[in-house]
Amino acid sequence: MFSKILIANRGEIAVRIARACSDLGIKSVAVYSDADRTALHVRACDEAYHIGPAPASESYLMGDKIIKVARKAGCDAIHPGYGFLSENASFARAVVDAGLVWIGPPPEAIELMGSKIESKRLAEKLGVPIVPGYMGDSTIEAVETHAERIGYPVLIKASAGGGGKGMRVVESQHELAESVAAAQREALAAFGDDSILLEKYLTEPRHIEVQVLGDNYGNLIHLGERECSIQRRHQKVLEESPSPVVDDDLRERITSSALALAKAAGYTNAGTVEFIYQDGEYYFLEMNTRLQVEHPVTEEAIGIDLVQTQIRIAAGEILGLMQDDIGFNAHAIEVRLYAEDPEHDFLPSTGTITKLEQLQDARIDAGVTLGDTITPYYDPMIAKIIVAGATREDALNAMRETLGGLQIEGPKTNLDFLRWLVSHPQFEMGNISTRFIERYYRPGAFALAPPQVAVAAGALKAIYPNALRPPDDHSDPWGASPWRQARQNIQVSLIIEGHRYDCVFSSRSGGNNDWQVRVSQGDNEVYDGLAHVWLKDSREDGDNFGDVPPSVQLQLGEDAALYSLIYNTDWDDAFTLAWEGREFWVRPAPPLSTQTLATNLRLANEDTLESPMPGKVLKVFVSEGDQVAEEQPLVIIEAMKMEFTVRAPRDGKIARIHYAEGSQVAVGDVLVELER
Numbered sequence: 001m002f003s004k005i006l007i008a009n010r011g012e013i014a015v016r017i018a019r020a021c022s023d024l025g026i027k028s029v030a031v032y033s034d035a036d037r038t039a040l041h042v043r044a045c046d047e048a049y050h051i052g053p054a055p056a057s058e059s060y061l062m063g064d065k066i067i068k069v070a071r072k073a074g075c076d077a078i079h080p081g082y083g084f085l086s087e088n089a090s091f092a093r094a095v096v097d098a099g100l101v102w103i104g105p106p107p108e109a110i111e112l113m114g115s116k117i118e119s120k121r122l123a124e125k126l127g128v129p130i131v132p133g134y135m136g137d138s139t140i141e142a143v144e145t146h147a148e149r150i151g152y153p154v155l156i157k158a159s160a161g162g163g164g165k166g167m168r169v170v171e172s173q174h175e176l177a178e179s180v181a182a183a184q185r186e187a188l189a190a191f192g193d194d195s196i197l198l199e200k201y202l203t204e205p206r207h208i209e210v211q212v213l214g215d216n217y218g219n220l221i222h223l224g225e226r227e228c229s230i231q232r233r234h235q236k237v238l239e240e241s242p243s244p245v246v247d248d249d250l251r252e253r254i255t256s257s258a259l260a261l262a263k264a265a266g267y268t269n270a271g272t273v274e275f276i277y278q279d280g281e282y283y284f285l286e287m288n289t290r291l292q293v294e295h296p297v298t299e300e301a302i303g304i305d306l307v308q309t310q311i312r313i314a315a316g317e318i319l320g321l322m323q324d325d326i327g328f329n330a331h332a333i334e335v336r337l338y339a340e341d342p343e344h345d346f347l348p349s350t351g352t353i354t355k356l357e358q359l360q361d362a363r364i365d366a367g368v369t370l371g372d373t374i375t376p377y378y379d380p381m382i383a384k385i386i387v388a389g390a391t392r393e394d395a396l397n398a399m400r401e402t403l404g405g406l407q408i409e410g411p412k413t414n415l416d417f418l419r420w421l422v423s424h425p426q427f428e429m430g431n432i433s434t435r436f437i438e439r440y441y442r443p444g445a446f447a448l449a450p451p452q453v454a455v456a457a458g459a460l461k462a463i464y465p466n467a468l469r470p471p472d473d474h475s476d477p478w479g480a481s482p483w484r485q486a487r488q489n490i491q492v493s494l495i496i497e498g499h500r501y502d503c504v505f506s507s508r509s510g511g512n513n514d515w516q517v518r519v520s521q522g523d524n525e526v527y528d529g530l531a532h533v534w535l536k537d538s539r540e541d542g543d544n545f546g547d548v549p550p551s552v553q554l555q556l557g558e559d560a561a562l563y564s565l566i567y568n569t570d571w572d573d574a575f576t577l578a579w580e581g582r583e584f585w586v587r588p589a590p591p592l593s594t595q596t597l598a599t600n601l602r603l604a605n606e607d608t609l610e611s612p613m614p615g616k617v618l619k620v621f622v623s624e625g626d627q628v629a630e631e632q633p634l635v636i637i638e639a640m641k642m643e644f645t646v647r648a649p650r651d652g653k654i655a656r657i658h659y660a661e662g663s664q665v666a667v668g669d670v671l672v673e674l675e676r
């Protein structure tokens with residue numbers, strides 16, 4: 001095994017590799033530019049060497065300088081991370097020529113797979129499906145003929161491309177010549193190679209990639225797939241494994257294709273074969289001959305340390321894992337927290353991190369900490385947040401909680417955008433594609449919904465739950481609502497566009513449409529007042545109720561407005577509300593924390609105290625006729641190992657106790673009545 005490794009990178013990936021080194025008992029060496037003198041990766045390594053000014057071209061891309069440092073520091077090997085020099089075959093060769101070990105695939109494999117054209121030719125030869133396209137000479141006549149054959153829209157790509165650079169969608173023939181010229185210029189400037197290729201532009205694809213791992217002795221396995229369809233500017237924002245769309249049969253086919261390609265390329269170490277998928281078919285895109293940003297998704301889903309494995313393989317160890325050792329029993333999700341502004345086309349932002357708090361325990365791979373500055377010189381990624389669970393739903397819930405408990409101040413970030421994303425009903429259903437953001441996201445989408453919308457949504461849920469039945473359910477939306485008859489106080493919690501609202505409706509004088517309503521959003525009370533609520537039948541003559549959902553009409557003070565309901569039938573318990581030309585999606589929220597419950601209970605009708613949750617009456621502290629003081633504990637309810645104390649909302653006398661210790665109660669059951 002190595003004794004010292006130089007990490008030719010910065011940021012979170014350098015920190016990540018340093019951690020793997022330390023776990024293996026290997027010393028790590030950092031390199032840094034002027035802008036990174038005090039960076040976290042410098043602090044994370046055992047030694048650090050300055051290699052030049054801030055621009056990457058004068059520091060992190062200076063291969064010769066880095067190799068000199070490695071030799072001077074007495075390193076045995078270099079880990080390139082991702083980006084920078086990681087897919088540079090000449091650098092890999094120079095590392096080997098300097099007597100050091102390259103922690104990555106053989107330079108020949110990097111070269112072969114680094115060309116989109118060459119690797120697609122290889123795929124074609126192996127019978128791996130590729131997107132219909134053209135890879136011949138780029139005279140405009142030839143390109144025009146082939147674009148016509150493929151059919152518009154077509155995508156022009158730089159053969160040497162990466163990171164979405166040099167890619168252009170062409171909608172029609174009259175844009176073609178100009179786009180080809182521009183793509184060639186861009187490719188030459190960015191990659192020193194102006195070869196381009198044409199591909200059919202798939203309109204609603206998903207990005208699915210397969211992680212492969214091979215040693216120097218011919219052992220080659222796959223670690224399943226990752227889905228990375230959520231992208232902005234062809235760059236990934238959220239990745240998960242397994243993909244919600246991949247079943248066993250597709251997994252078998254797509255991973256076999258990936259292994260066939262890796263094998264034919266003589267691949268060793270960790271790599272990723274990328275595909276796009278649409279309408280049941282998958283097509284090879286390219287191979288990334290390095291560790292990917294999103295590798296933790298596979299690590300958490302499978303339970304394997306990829307970086308340690310990379311190092312072991314490079315050190316000549318045999319890959320101890322067989323394909324059958326790899327299980328696909330967990331679901332992992334990663335989001336990328338970026339310093340960028342989702343309100344302005346996701347443009348990068350900079351600044352010093354002045355607040356950083358994590359309330360929920362989760363894996364966070366970060367390259368910065370509190371007090372660090374995001375500079376304009378490098379990638380604006382702040383951290384990757386990775387969670388796993390037994391199912392996709394579990395993982396999603398964990399991600400929502402983790403993001404909910406994250407606080408960051410300083411540069412603008414995409415945190416609110418990520419919260420919006422992981423709560424989006426279409427995302428939740430797995431209905432995603434690379435156009436997801438374009439399709440569903442609008443600047444301001446994650447801004448708080450206006451309070452009226454929260455009241456209307458809460459009113460529907462609390463007062464007219466029957467109206468929320470799916471449209472093919474033809475029962476009477478006004479039908480005897482158990483809520484209306486039996487309940488005085490109704491408490492509902494909702495998530496509207498990713499934000500949680502807690503509502504309490506107290507009926508004013510039993511049975512009419514007037515309610516006292518309180519709605520809070522986090523610590524803020526967004527509405528406290530009267531609401532006149534009624535359901536309006538929007539069906540036209542002769543229509544079934546199911547064709548036109550009813551609307552809820554709401555009068556808050558002087559303002560009356562109509563909120564139309566739009567159903568999501570395939571999504572349990574959720575609904576969409578339209579108001580003033582905007583649509584708001586609403587889902588039920590998980591139960592309140594005890595603290596919020598306490599606040600809300602006190603808002604409720606003060607004469608009857610209801611059970612906030614279904615459970616067992618654990619303790620009754622008072623008897624009928626007792627005088628009690630505000631805040632005095634009256635009853636403890638226990639559910640799901642959580643105890644909740646119902647306290648007196650004010651001074652008063654206990655008029656009645658409805659349940660004895662040991663009784664089971666449902667949410668909303670009256671526990672105690674209080675007299676003035």
Ligand code: ADP
Binds near residue numbers: 131200203
């Ligand atoms: P790069 O190497 O620049 O990252 P890729 O070939 O890996 O480029 O493609 C990046 C992303 O661009 C894909 O994940 C996908 O979203 C989109 N893309 C690539 N090829 C196509 C295509 N033929 N049709 C539609 N989208 C594509």
